[in-house]
Amino acid sequence: MSPMARMSVSTLLLTLVIVIAGATPARADGFISPFIGYNFSGDSGCPSISNCEDKHLNWGIGVGAVGSVFGVEAEFAFIPSFFGETPGTENSVFTFMGNFLLAPKFGPVQPYGTIGMGLIKTHTDLTLAGLIEGDQNDFGWNVGGGLMIHFSDHFGVRGDVRYFHAFSALELLGLNLGETKLDYGRFSGALLVKF
DSSP states (O other), X not given: OOHHHHHHHHHHHHHHHHHHHHTOOTTOEEEEEEEEEEEESTTSSOSSSSSOSSOOEEEEXXXXXXXXXXXXXXXXXXXXXXXXXXXXXXXXXXXXXXEEEXXXXXXXXXXXXXXXXXXXXXXXXXXXXXXXXXXXXXXXXXXXXXXXXESSSSEEEEEEEEEEEESSOOEETTEEOTXXXXXXXXXXXEEEEEX
């Protein structure tokens, strides 16, 4: 990656952190939400959210604050073997997204829509000889929604469906794949710990 591209990624990440920190809603509850899920559609290898035998598990954590209508969130997610499992190769996708939430609260139930942008990092490694390794950092966006169910003032659960899309064309092991831009959906379930 060129120094200019590295500086752009660093600037984006710093901007997202400042925006999320500065946009915390008044009278909002902070939360930590570790999740586990799987990918579907797009480049994931699963054509749809159901009836898929080649699911790639992902895991991560969301940290943010949500009030009675609006919220913000920083989310980190890791997907090992995103492009499939092949002997002699390793691959993964890492995302860091800053998201805004529209989340009206109806008693213990809080449906939400989310939209955000951030970093999508792909990693590929041909481990047979360790000769070919590739990392690609791209700006990307995500959109989705879900439901939070609050069991008490401090605990709940969360279900979520999101779609991720990179702005730049994908390269794997140094090979340009034309105009293919990484995209996929994610279904996840999470614990919701509020403070």
